[in-house]
Amino acid sequence: MKILVCISNVPDTTSKINFTDGDTKFDTNGVQFVINPNDEFGLTRAMWFKEKQGASVHVATVGGPSVEPTMRKALAIGADEAIRVNAEPVDGFFVAQQLAEVVKNGGYDLIIGGRESIDYNGGMVPGMIATFLDMNFVNTCISLEIEGNTVTAIREIDGGKETLSTSLPLVIGGQKGLVEESDLRIPNMRGIMQARQKKLNVIEPISASKTTEDVSFDKPAPKGTVKLVDSVAELVGLLHNEAKVI
Amino acid sequence: MSVLVYTESENGKFKKSAFEVASYAAEVAKQLGTSATAVSFNANENETLGDYGISKVLHIADDSLKTFNAKAYSRALMQAASQEGATTIIVSSSADTKFMAPLLAASLNAGYVPNVVAAPEATSPFTVKRTAFSNKGFAHTQIHTANKVIGVSNNSFGIIEHKTDVSVTDFSVSLDEGAFGTKSVEIDKVLGKATIADAEIVVSAGRGMKGPENWGMIEELADILGAATACSKPVSDLGWRPHGEHVGQTGKPVASNLYIAIGISGAIQHLAGVSSSKTKVVINTDPEAPFFKAADYGIVGDAFDVVPELIEKLKEFKAQNA
Numbered sequence: 001m002k003i004l005v006c007i008s009n010v011p012d013t014t015s016k017i018n019f020t021d022g023d024t025k026f027d028t029n030g031v032q033f034v035i036n037p038n039d040e041f042g043l044t045r046a047m048w049f050k051e052k053q054g055a056s057v058h059v060a061t062v063g064g065p066s067v068e069p070t071m072r073k074a075l076a077i078g079a080d081e082a083i084r085v086n087a088e089p090v091d092g093f094f095v096a097q098q099l100a101e102v103v104k105n106g107g108y109d110l111i112i113g114g115r116e117s118i119d120y121n122g123g124m125v126p127g128m129i130a131t132f133l134d135m136n137f138v139n140t141c142i143s144l145e146i147e148g149n150t151v152t153a154i155r156e157i158d159g160g161k162e163t164l165s166t167s168l169p170l171v172i173g174g175q176k177g178l179v180e181e182s183d184l185r186i187p188n189m190r191g192i193m194q195a196r197q198k199k200l201n202v203i204e205p206i207s208a209s210k211t212t213e214d215v216s217f218d219k220p221a222p223k224g225t226v227k228l229v230d231s232v233a234e235l236v237g238l239l240h241n242e243a244k245v246i
Numbered sequence: 247m248s249v250l251v252y253t254e255s256e257n258g259k260f261k262k263s264a265f266e267v268a269s270y271a272a273e274v275a276k277q278l279g280t281s282a283t284a285v286s287f288n289a290n291e292n293e294t295l296g297d298y299g300i301s302k303v304l305h306i307a308d309d310s311l312k313t314f315n316a317k318a319y320s321r322a323l324m325q326a327a328s329q330e331g332a333t334t335i336i337v338s339s340s341a342d343t344k345f346m347a348p349l350l351a352a353s354l355n356a357g358y359v360p361n362v363v364a365a366p367e368a369t370s371p372f373t374v375k376r377t378a379f380s381n382k383g384f385a386h387t388q389i390h391t392a393n394k395v396i397g398v399s400n401n402s403f404g405i406i407e408h409k410t411d412v413s414v415t416d417f418s419v420s421l422d423e424g425a426f427g428t429k430s431v432e433i434d435k436v437l438g439k440a441t442i443a444d445a446e447i448v449v450s451a452g453r454g455m456k457g458p459e460n461w462g463m464i465e466e467l468a469d470i471l472g473a474a475t476a477c478s479k480p481v482s483d484l485g486w487r488p489h490g491e492h493v494g495q496t497g498k499p500v501a502s503n504l505y506i507a508i509g510i511s512g513a514i515q516h517l518a519g520v521s522s523s524k525t526k527v528v529i530n531t532d533p534e535a536p537f538f539k540a541a542d543y544g545i546v547g548d549a550f551d552v553v554p555e556l557i558e559k560l561k562e563f564k565a566q567n568a
Contacts, residue, residue, distance in 0.1 A: 014514055121379070128348045128352040175496075212391075226539065235559075236556070239527070
């Protein structure tokens with residue numbers, strides 16, 4: 001089985017978000033970048049398929065040279081090879097077209113992406129790849145078992161979960177649950193050394209158009225001061241009379 | 247060229263979000279000088295959509311679509327859009343819709359913008375406001391393509407009544423085997439219970455509860471309020487509560503009218519996830535807990551004292567206001 005894990009390079013979850021250039025760009029100043037958490041759960045599940053079922057695991061991303069440390073981290077965790085499509089990821093549709101091309105040329109059976117990236121929250125790349133290549137697709141995937149070509153997946157739905165049966169080739173949008181938080185791997189020294197020897201292929205993008213454009217950004221208005229109350233009765237009164245939510 | 251909207255139902259009954267996306271579609275149609283057409287699957291009382299500005303409903307009554315199937319539903323919507331000559335399609339932000347919308351957008355070569363929180367800011371170029379950076383910011387996004395798919399955030403635009411003459415037409419779709427490459431085997435869901443995605447009130451608790459055995463009072467509080475239960479990331483990582491309840495940047499976002507946080511200190515990732523909630527109440531022993539800075543109302547106190555008292559007071563309140 002050949003697996004491609006699609007990785008997004010995103011600000012660490014603890015990052016404070018600021019904008020620059022007249023609020024038209026995300027300010028990367030002082031921001032630590034990491035593997036998108038939803039992708040990392042998928043990558044860790046891919047490692048399981050590699051170790052238990054002999055799968056090969058490649059990782060791919062769309063981005064400039066600045067994303068390479070994140071790719072090296074994925075290699076240090078245990079991916080065999082990395083592919084960087086040398087282009088700015090202008091929107092989800094563009095990224096999905098680039099990655100679909102990587103999938104087509106690489107002959108992958110299973111494509112693992114994240115449910116969404118925690119920066120632009122588009123949540124569209126895995127589903128679009130599946131559609132461009134006419135593959136099966138499962139989103140918000142929290143469990144994935146594969147025997148031969150037969151797949152049993154569980155996805156999170158609002159208020160519960162749904163078990164699905166499908167088959168390879170398959171694209172999933174993964175998230176926590178595919179593996180547990182405690183299963184995530186911190187690269188060890190051996191992994192980091194090995195990662196330096198692994199292939200990080202840089203390929204040029206195909207011609208593709210963007211469909212959307214973020215023209216400006218802003219931040220939520222700051223919250224007013226909290227009203228501290230001494231009694232529960234007072235709170236119930238305020239929720240009813242002032243906030244009008246009960 | 248009407249505006250098309252996918253109105254979700256469950257066991258034949260429209261979800262609350264269906265009325266919100268219908269209201270949104272009516273607003274977009276007004277801005278574009280056209281009318282709004284809804285598509286429903288195996289739903290009852292389709293004419294109620296006329297209360298929210300919908301002038302036509304294409305009702306798909308099809309046993310093969312009794313259970314949601316992302317690919318099959320996306321193809322059905324494409325066929326409806328094609329018949330109506332619709333280029334703008336409005337959808338919700340439910341888990342099902344976020345599963346389906348990318349398939350629909352990719353097939354239609356449409357720009358897709360999810361998490362939209364307000365009526366379009368302009369129609370030429372088409373510009374919408376959406377959340378980004380997991381609710382830490384907003385983006386103003388232009389869509390450059392002729393076809394557009396817009397995902398409306400839950401509880402953001404609101405439900406707007408606008409009585410409209412509505413016609414309900416049966417619409418039949420043709421779907422081949424290829425649409426059903428992924429099949430539902432089993433759905434595990436408690437029916438009739440509010441979910442984090444669509445609850446008006448969410449009661450959420452954190453490590454301050456000390457252990458999973460103490461969640462009885464959280465559930466009782468949620469029951470009285472008709473609320474969904476949620477939790478912080480550490481609580482779900484510890485296995486005290488299911489992952490589906492984890493709220494925050496890597497969990498679920500919450501956009502309820504009232505969010506009650508009990509024993510949650512308020513890490514930046516958690517605060518991001520709940521920032522779209524309208525009124526926030528924090529109950530915490532630590533007056534320095536960061537959550538107090540993001541809250542509307544706070545009680546400094548021990549959950550084990552405050553929550554049982556709150557349950558009692560709410561019971562009295564409900565009895566008086568019944």
